Amino acid sequence: MITDSTTRRALLAACGVAASVTAARAPGAEAAAEAKPAPAPRAARMPLGLPTYMFKNYTLDQTIAMARRIAVQHICLRSNLLPLTATDDQIAAAIAKVEAAGLFIYGGGVIYMRTAAQVNRAFAYSRAAGFKLISISIAPALLGLLERKVKQSGLRAAIHNHGPEDRHWPTPQAIYAKVSRLDKRIGICHDTGHTARAGVDPVEATRKTADRIFDVHLKDVDAATGKGRSTELGRGVVDVAGILRVLRQINYRDVIGIEYEKHMKDLLPGLAESTGYARGALAAMG
DSSP states (O other): OOOTTHHHHHHHHHHHHHHHHHHHHSTTHHHHHHHSOOOOOOOOSSOEEEOSGGGTTSOHHHHHHHHHHTTOOEEEEOTTTSOTTOOHHHHHHHHHHHHHTTOEEEEEEEEEEOSHHHHHHHHHHHHHHTOSEEEEEEOGGGHHHHHHHHHHHOOEEEEEOOGGGOSSOSSHHHHHHHHTTSOTTEEEEEEHHHHHHTTOOHHHHHHHTGGGEEEEEEOEESOSSTTOOEEOTTSSSSOHHHHHHHHHHTTOOSOEEEOOOSSTTSHHHHHHHHHHHHHHHHHHTO
């Protein structure tokens, strides 16, 4: 995990992160961001996006503002920003607000499904929101119902691994073992930090489950154990560049979600640094 590439990674951080961190901390930057939208990044085969559990202490308006500050155009809406109990009108208003800000909604979740009623509610909610992809955590006994639902709706569902505390889905391999024979619209949301916390190499996990990875939560952690905690990309033990390299090799076509959960009440500086690091690593690959 931490390898001789530390020097190279530090250089990437210095080059790729500087602009994002400066924007996040510069005096008057907020006023400037409100005055005009952040410049749109070039279209990318693997665009960066924002899963939104990390915004649980912020409103939808604040989340949109931060996404624009760091020029990330793709966002996945979770229930803390778009409640599962929202009416169709409330869902439509939230979607319109996000799109009016120049952002693209690439999915919803993580959505928890422990009962058949929760599965049915999640699909109705996703249909109202127009999601094409949802990341989920589901009881294994409900996989048959999930398969029927994806066949009926055409929606893709990616099961999220949650590390050693998750007795059903600790790693991508654990998910793959149960879904590889199911409908091809059922796959994996690979949380790289949780994979490392489970003692599994996220690079190899990505390679071994490539054909079922629909979503990525690119997260770094400070230790490859159950006690590991989220940290800025490039500062921990996860080989971020190695994961991105494998995603390119497997021709991954979906969004790479940048996830940072270290300072969730002061999110922007660390999130900007992490986003800059990922951009620098991708740029270094050409």
